[in-house]
Amino acid sequence: MNDMMLLIEPLIPQLRRYARALVKDHATADDLVQDCLERAITRWHQRRQDGDARTWLFTILHNLAVSHMRQNRRRGSHVTLDDGVDEAMIARPATQEDALHHADVMQALQTLPEEQRSVLLLVSVEDLTYAEAARVLDIPIGTVMSRLARAREKLLQKMEGTPAQEAAKGGATIHRPVFGAGIFRRVK
Amino acid sequence: MNAGRPITEEDFQAYVDHALDERRRAEVDEYLSTHPDAARRVAAYAAQREALRAALAPIAEEPVPHRLNLARLVEARQHRQARSWLSTPGAAVGAGPWRNIAAAVALVLVGGAGGWSMHGIAAGKASLNPETMLTQEAMDNYRVYAADAVRPVEMHAGEQEQLLRWVSQRLDRKVAVPDLSASGYRFMGGRLVATAHGPGAMFFYDDSSGNRIAMLVRPMKQDGDAPMTEHQKDDVGGVTWCNRGMGYSLVADASAQALHPLADEARRQLRTKI
Numbered sequence: 001m002n003d004m005m006l007l008i009e010p011l012i013p014q015l016r017r018y019a020r021a022l023v024k025d026h027a028t029a030d031d032l033v034q035d036c037l038e039r040a041i042t043r044w045h046q047r048r049q050d051g052d053a054r055t056w057l058f059t060i061l062h063n064l065a066v067s068h069m070r071q072n073r074r075r076g077s078h079v080t081l082d083d084g085v086d087e088a089m090i091a092r093p094a095t096q097e098d099a100l101h102h103a104d105v106m107q108a109l110q111t112l113p114e115e116q117r118s119v120l121l122l123v124s125v126e127d128l129t130y131a132e133a134a135r136v137l138d139i140p141i142g143t144v145m146s147r148l149a150r151a152r153e154k155l156l157q158k159m160e161g162t163p164a165q166e167a168a169k170g171g172a173t174i175h176r177p178v179f180g181a182g183i184f185r186r187v188k
Numbered sequence: 189m190n191a192g193r194p195i196t197e198e199d200f201q202a203y204v205d206h207a208l209d210e211r212r213r214a215e216v217d218e219y220l221s222t223h224p225d226a227a228r229r230v231a232a233y234a235a236q237r238e239a240l241r242a243a244l245a246p247i248a249e250e251p252v253p254h255r256l257n258l259a260r261l262v263e264a265r266q267h268r269q270a271r272s273w274l275s276t277p278g279a280a281v282g283a284g285p286w287r288n289i290a291a292a293v294a295l296v297l298v299g300g301a302g303g304w305s306m307h308g309i310a311a312g313k314a315s316l317n318p319e320t321m322l323t324q325e326a327m328d329n330y331r332v333y334a335a336d337a338v339r340p341v342e343m344h345a346g347e348q349e350q351l352l353r354w355v356s357q358r359l360d361r362k363v364a365v366p367d368l369s370a371s372g373y374r375f376m377g378g379r380l381v382a383t384a385h386g387p388g389a390m391f392f393y394d395d396s397s398g399n400r401i402a403m404l405v406r407p408m409k410q411d412g413d414a415p416m417t418e419h420q421k422d423d424v425g426g427v428t429w430c431n432r433g434m435g436y437s438l439v440a441d442a443s444a445q446a447l448h449p450l451a452d453e454a455r456r457q458l459r460t461k462i
Contacts, residue, residue, distance in 0.1 A: 009258050013248040016256070020247050028338070030253060035337035037261050068338050102243035109240065123205055124237045125244050130207065145198045152201070152233045159236065 004044050007053040008037070014054075014126055015061055021109065021121050022065045032068060036061040058128065058136045062118060069114055108158035116151035119144055195219045200226070204233045255398060264397070268423070268441065318408055318435070323419040323426045325383040326404040326437035329390055330424060333379065334400045334441070341377030341392050351378050355389035361407050361434060363389050364461035366454040373401055373450070385409070401440045401447075403454065408435040416451055418444035427451035431459060 015036060019029035039060050047056050109117060115137075122133040123144070130148075134141045192215055202208045203216045220227040254260070333340050343351040348365065356363045358380055365375060373393035381390045381404065388406035395401075414430035425444035428437040429451070436458065438451045 005258055005262075012252050012256055012258065013250070016250070016252070017244050017247040021244055030256060031337050033256055034261070037256060037258060038265070038337075041258075041262055041265055064338075071339070102239070105236070105239040105243050120240070121244075125241055130202075130205075145201060148201050149197055152204075152236060155236055156229075156232050 004041070008040060008057065011054055011057055012037070015057060018058065018121055018126055019061060019065060021106075021125070022114070022117065023068065024110065028068070032061060032064050035064055039064075052132070055128070055132045055135050058122065058126070058132075059138075062122075062136050066114065066118075104159065105155075108155050111158055112151055112154055116147050116154065119147040120151040120155070123148055200230050200233070203230060204237055318410070319414060319417055319428050319430075320419065321384065322404075322406070322408070322435045323417075323428045323437050323439065324421075325381075325385070325388065325406075326390075326402075326426055326428070326439045327419075327421055327424045329381045329383075329388070329404060330402050330439045333381070333390065334392065334402050340379075340400065342379035344377040345375045347377070348375070355380055355387075355405075358387045359389060359405070359407060362462055363405055363434075364458055365391050366403070366457040366461075368393050368401070368450060368453060371450055371453060372396065376400070399441075401438070401450065404437050404439070406435055408433055416448070416455070418448065420444050429455060431455065432462070434462070 012033070015033050016029065019032045019036075020026065023029050023032065036057065040057055047053075109120075112120065118137060119133060122128045122136060123130065128136065130141050130144050134144045137144065139147075195216060199208065199212065199216050203213065208216060220230060343354070352363055352365065355378065365378070367375065369375070372395045374395070376392040376394055378389060378391040381388050383404075383406055385406060388404050390402055390404045392400055392402040408430055411433040412430065413432065414428075414435075416427055416429040419426040419428060419439075420443065423441055424439055425442050425447050426437050426439035427444055427447045427450075428435070430436065436451075436454065438447055438454060440447050
């Protein structure tokens with residue numbers, strides 16, 4: 001029981017973030033996390049001992065979120081998937097010149113199909129390895145990589161026209177030194 | 189130029205995700221330094237990654253809401269297990285102290301039947317009398333919908349008028365909803381459910397801890413009244429009665445004894461409303 005508390009509790013903020021990014025609605029996202037935690041408590045002793053608790057929790061949460069989104073899609077309510085966001089809103093340039101606006105990137109994220117959004121969030125935001133993301137999504141690593149590439153490319157297209165992207169297109173002279181300066185270096 | 193393995197699209201992704209070892213990373217860096225288009229694209233991916241992280245970071249910094257408190261969830265589960273043990277036949281006399289933590293109470297109201305056999309406790313025993321069948325239908329629906337974290341009800345409390353119009357039309361009888369807020373249970377909404385005897389209306393309530401109760405209503409074959417009877421099937425208890433041909437069954441993840449006062453209150457209100 002103490003093991004469970006120690007392993008699960010620190011992950012709750014991350015689980016909330018993933019759920020929120022997938023379904024947007026705050027209350028629904030926390031409903032999913034609560035359901036996930038209740039299942040985790042019930043099934044704690046059934047999980048594979050050699051498995052990683054974080055991957056296991058994300059798997060439970062992801063499956064709950066996907067079944068919730070499919071249910072909503074069948075009902076034709078809630079625009080949580082790739083078809084409900086106003087294109088004009090996404091294309092509108094951000095007011096600040098030097099950064100991608102949070103709202104813009106979130107809007108663009110919502111235009112991705114669920115399968116691409118999941119991969120992008122698990123890898124880019126939640127820092128799962130490709131192998132861990134493959135386990136959560138129950139797909140081969142090769143599929144993780146190809147979905148990730150498609151997700152990034154599609155997000156890039158959606159973000160075209162916002163100032164930061166204009167800057168990114170501005171020329172290699174601006175950005176090549178950035179590589180040298182090492183902002184892409186391993187964080188840890 | 190690097191003379192090693194050719195640079196792949198996957199290398200770009202792994203570069204952005206800081207997933208390359210130092211050597212491969214250096215090779216990709218070298219490639220990018222001579223391929224400005226690829227460099228621009230990879231830089232854009234990296235900017236995008238940082239923007240996503242920055243946009244979502246505040247969510248993980250929010251305080252965790254009370255209902256996601258792990259210790260509380262573990263405790264709630266232990267209570268449910270204890271209650272399920274206490275509410276087994278023979279142990280139900282111990283249910284008193286657990287009444288206040290009854291997790292989910294499903295009220296199933298089923299339309300009336302005269303001439304029922306008047307068994308008292310029908311704990312877990314299969315029987316074909318109308319009251320038992322009604323209770324079984326209530327418990328089955330309760331297990332499915334009350335356990336649903338996402339969408340237990342089809343129409344919410346705010347749509348009560350439309351809900352009642354809808355189910356009254358489908359049941360071809362006037363249906364009313366008791367107000368159990370004085371007992372600490374807030375009306376959540378309801379839905380149409382399937383029973384072996386046609387459509388039924390099921391209403392759900394929850395308390396401030398999120399524990400759910402529900403009530404199922406359907407017309408009975410025979411007109412008339414039937415007194416309350418208590419039923420227990422594993423961890424789900426039920427109290428069932430009939431009033432002027434409408435059958436009502438209140439069921440919950442609690443002992444039938446614990447449910448009885450709520451059923452009394454529901455019946456009292458329904459007699460005046462219908």
